[in-house]
Amino acid sequence: xxxxxxxxxxxxxxGMIFSFTSCDNDDLDSTSIFTDVETDEEGRVGLNPNSYxxxxxxxxxxxxxxxxxxxxxxxxxxxxxxxxxxxVPTRYExxxxxxxxxxxxxxxxxxxxVGPNFLKLYGPRIIHLIGSAAYNPNNGTKILGLAEGGIxxxxxxxxxxxxxxxxxxxxxxxxxxxxxxxxxxxxxxxxPKDFRLISTAHYMPFNWExxxxxxxxxxxxxxxxxxxxxxxxxxxxxxxxxxxxxxxxNKILEMAEKxxxxxxxxxxxxxxxxGREVIxxxxxxxxxxxxxxxxxxxxxxxxxxQYRQANIDIEFLRSQITADYE
Amino acid sequence: xxxxxILYSLVLALFIFSCxxxxxxxxxxxAANRLTKSINEYNDLLCSSPxxxxxxxxxxxxxxxxxxxxxxxxxxxxxxxxxxxxxxxxEFLRDSxxxxxxxxxxxxxxxxxxxNIIHKFSEPYDIPSTSDNESGRGYEGDYEFxxxxxxxTQINLKGKKRGTRLTLRKLDENQNWENFxxxxxxxxxxxxxxxxxxxxxxxxxxxxxxxxxxxxDDSGDDTSSNGYTTEFSVYPEGGDAISQTEKVPFVVTExxxxxxxxxxxxxxxxxxxxLAEDKSCLVSMENANIKIQSYYSVSDLFFHIMxxxxxxxxxxxxxxxxxxxxxxxxxxxxxxxxxxxxxxKRTLGHVGFNSSTFKSNSSWKHTAVVxxxxxxxxxxxxxxFDLEKISDSEIKTHFRGFEDGYSQEILLRNGxxxxxILGGLPELINLMSTNFEITSQTGDLNPSILRFSDKNNKExxxxxxxxxxxx
Numbered sequence: 070x071x072x073x074x075x076x077x078x079x080x081x082x083x084g085m086i087f088s089f090t091s092c093d094n095d096d097l098d099s100t101s102i103f104t105d106v107e108t109d110e111e112g113r114v115g116l117n118p119n120s121y122x123x124x125x126x127x128x129x130x131x132x133x134x135x136x137x138x139x140x141x142x143x144x145x146x147x148x149x150x151x152x153x154x155x156x157v158p159t160r161y162e163x164x165x166x167x168x169x170x171x172x173x174x175x176x177x178x179x180x181x182x183v184g185p186n187f188l189k190l191y192g193p194r195i196i197h198l199i200g201s202a203a204y205n206p207n208n209g210t211k212i213l214g215l216a217e218g219g220i221x222x223x224x225x226x227x228x229x230x231x232x233x234x235x236x237x238x239x240x241x242x243x244x245x246x247x248x249x250x251x252x253x254x255x256x257x258x259x260x261p262k263d264f265r266l267i268s269t270a271h272y273m274p275f276n277w278e279x280x281x282x283x284x285x286x287x288x289x290x291x292x293x294x295x296x297x298x299x300x301x302x303x304x305x306x307x308x309x310x311x312x313x314x315x316x317x318x319n320k321i322l323e324m325a326e327k328x329x330x331x332x333x334x335x336x337x338x339x340x341x342x343x344g345r346e347v348i349x350x351x352x353x354x355x356x357x358x359x360x361x362x363x364x365x366x367x368x369x370x371x372x373x374x375q376y377r378q379a380n381i382d383i384e385f386l387r388s389q390i391t392a393d394y395e
Numbered sequence: 396x397x398x399x400x401i402l403y404s405l406v407l408a409l410f411i412f413s414c415x416x417x418x419x420x421x422x423x424x425x426a427a428n429r430l431t432k433s434i435n436e437y438n439d440l441l442c443s444s445p446x447x448x449x450x451x452x453x454x455x456x457x458x459x460x461x462x463x464x465x466x467x468x469x470x471x472x473x474x475x476x477x478x479x480x481x482x483x484x485x486e487f488l489r490d491s492x493x494x495x496x497x498x499x500x501x502x503x504x505x506x507x508x509x510x511n512i513i514h515k516f517s518e519p520y521d522i523p524s525t526s527d528n529e530s531g532r533g534y535e536g537d538y539e540f541x542x543x544x545x546x547x548t549q550i551n552l553k554g555k556k557r558g559t560r561l562t563l564r565k566l567d568e569n570q571n572w573e574n575f576x577x578x579x580x581x582x583x584x585x586x587x588x589x590x591x592x593x594x595x596x597x598x599x600x601x602x603x604x605x606x607x608x609x610x611x612d613d614s615g616d617d618t619s620s621n622g623y624t625t626e627f628s629v630y631p632e633g634g635d636a637i638s639q640t641e642k643v644p645f646v647v648t649e650x651x652x653x654x655x656x657x658x659x660x661x662x663x664x665x666x667x668x669x670l671a672e673d674k675s676c677l678v679s680m681e682n683a684n685i686k687i688q689s690y691y692s693v694s695d696l697f698f699h700i701m702x703x704x705x706x707x708x709x710x711x712x713x714x715x716x717x718x719x720x721x722x723x724x725x726x727x728x729x730x731x732x733x734x735x736x737x738x739x740k741r742t743l744g745h746v747g748f749n750s751s752t753f754k755s756n757s758s759w760k761h762t763a764v765v766x767x768x769x770x771x772x773x774x775x776x777x778x779x780f781d782l783e784k785i786s787d788s789e790i791k792t793h794f795r796g797f798e799d800g801y802s803q804e805i806l807l808r809n810g811x812x813x814x815x816i817l818g819g820l821p822e823l824i825n826l827m828s829t830n831f832e833i834t835s836q837t838g839d840l841n842p843s844i845l846r847f848s849d850k851n852n853k854e855x856x857x858x859x860x861x862x863x864x865x866x
Contacts, residue, residue: 117470120470120471155517155518155519157509157514158507160508160509161493161508200509200514201518201519
């Protein structure tokens with residue numbers, strides 16, 4: 070081999086050694102990039118006892134995060150919300166009421182009736198309170214609640230909540246919670262095919278909002294939204310049955326008994342559906358499915374919710390925020 | 396030989412590139428720790444002003460502005476106050492909520508629980524005072540603000556969604572919050588008492604602009620959206636008011652005004668104007684040679700106001716009945732007229748100058764006017780005057796007497812009747828008929844009260860206030 074080539078190979082080797090070793094000091098740092106992690110005396114991470122909201126934050130930690138791994142987000146971050154909507158946060162005092170009522174009317178009910186592990190396993194991981202309505206830019210309708218992938222439940226218009234008006238509270242929040250939670254359940258264990266066949270001819274995916282309650286009931290739907298598609302129908306039966314009082318539920322069945330509707334010109338049009346029978350058939354399927362698939366007795370849940378919503382002592386519920394630690 | 400060259404080149408390339416990535420550290424700490432440090436520093440800075448900050452707030456870059464006072468405490472407590480018509484009917488309003496400095500691409504001030512002041516400009520609800528439906532949009536204001544820079548006296552913010560450039564300026568520790576807004580009311584009245592006094596933006600290069608603003612309707616009722624004057628209509632001097640007018644929203648501050656966005660002309664860019672000590676003008680804080688001042692001299696304004704009179708609204712200059720607004724001898728005659736009116740079972744409504752039309756001649760003529768009231772009913776007596784501008788600060792007034800034909804006009808006939816039966820009125824009319832030096836008593840920026848000083852008799856002077864009234 071030519072001597073010059075030897076020299077060349079030698080130089081190449083030296084060069085490669087330099088190239089491999091010159092940057093070898095960049096070891097990964099074994100320590101966390103986060104230096105000061107704040108905790109309170111009981112070790113609740115991120116909680117500052119000097120914070121103005123410490124009492125609520127501590128209670129949320131102990132009553133939602135610790136038992137259910139659920140973040141109860143009431144401090145809104147607009148940068149974390151959909152920037153296409155103009156949304157505002159919930160008032161602090163309203164967030165307190167919503168937090169204690171959610172526990173009282175939802176989490177504690179399932180804990181008592183089904184067992185403490187049920188919502189730990191299947192409940193959402195985030196409840197996000199939003200103070201204002203969210204207007205759909207396409208059709209101007211307001212969004213009451215959103216359940217995103219079974220993980221996050223967003224509740225809107227919390228600044229308008231009035232705990233004295235349980236019907237409004239149910240319509241706006243608690244029915245929404247049961248509605249969204251039922252979605253989570255049927256997404257994990259699908260509901261019976263029989264249910265899908267009952268009202269196939271009458272679903273109206275678009276323009277469902279144009280149906281009045283009476284018309285929807287006569288077709289076998291517990292609400293106009295239930296008439297939009299099968300899945301919504303299924304969860305609306307469960308949610309409405311849980312939160313409606315006997316009188317309200319019977320009113321739906323009464324409306325459903327009518328087998329005709331009136332068209333835009335005032336003419337009577339027979340729909341040929343016995344809505345009462347249809348709704349009761351759907352309810353039976355829901356009850357059986359919840360019992361067999363989940364071990365949940367819907368009537369027990371409903372009875373407990375009905376008892377609780379008739380006996381709301383808001384001052385007592387609020388006092389838990391501080392009383393639990395005295 | 397070619398192989399050798401290739402090898403040498405390769406080796407050389409390795410020497411050159413092998414350490415190309417070796418740079419000295421740009422930052423001494425990780426991005427996360429630097430952000431945490433910055434968040435803590437801004438939180439401390441916000442809490443460093445015990446009496447809070449003056450918040451010049453604009454919902455969007457094209458909105459009129461609002462002044463808030465905001466105080467921050469360690470632990471996430473904030474208190475905000477305001478006084479404007481959008482909230483609480485123009486009464487002082489205070490509310491508290493939570494705040495937090497959060498991390499996004501940098502530190503962000505977030506008012507993260509609802510506050511009746513800040514978030515009212517972000518709620519997606521219809522605005523009742525407008526004819527449009529703003530459902531889903533509202534005022535479209537931000538409640539999260541990127542913290543751009545700051546020190547102990549001023550913090551610069553940028554609206555997260557709308558990109559508005561906003562400031563927090565330190566509020567004096569001893570300043571009472573309610574009194575601060577009372578002071579704002581006063582300074583606003585000093586600058587913009589009457590909405591139809593035109594202004595001029597004077598530029599060093601002579602490319603000046605005409606400014607007008609909406610203070611209220613012609614009767615003087617305030618209809619502006621937030622209770623303060625909030626927007627200029629601007630067009631080039633000598634330009635076309637219709638096609639070239641640009642809206643320039645601003646906010647009234649304790650020092651003057653701040654425009655929402657900088658106003659730019661040529662090489663000049665101005666945003667803040669400070670009210671001059673003598674209240675003669677607003678001086679740009681960016682360039683002292685740029686000023687906002689009254690478009691008219693006081694003499695021209697005197698004529699301009701009267702020229703605005705029309706069939707539905709009277710624009711006039713009216714004497715102010717109080718001790719320090721007229722000289723002793725003018726007040727003496729004025730008082731005699733008042734007493735004489737009472738003797739005639741009337742009360743004196745007002746005395747001043749205006750423009751009037753008459754049945755026999757529809758052209759507008761300058762007149763002195765005396766109004767007598769009988770309960771809610773009133774009648775005017777008119778006196779024809781020749782008015783002439785002598786200089787920017789001097790006019791000549793001359794009572795023409797009772798000319799032939801006056802008896803055909805009821806208003807002139809009233810004037811003669813009043814003249815004959817009201818003691819002191821001939822003297823008063825006579826005192827109004829001379830050469831006057833005119834000066835503004837409310838600053839040259841807003842000359843809504845003018846002092847008329849007799850050039851030939853120092854004992855004769857009186858103030859006239861600009862009044863609009865529906866007929």
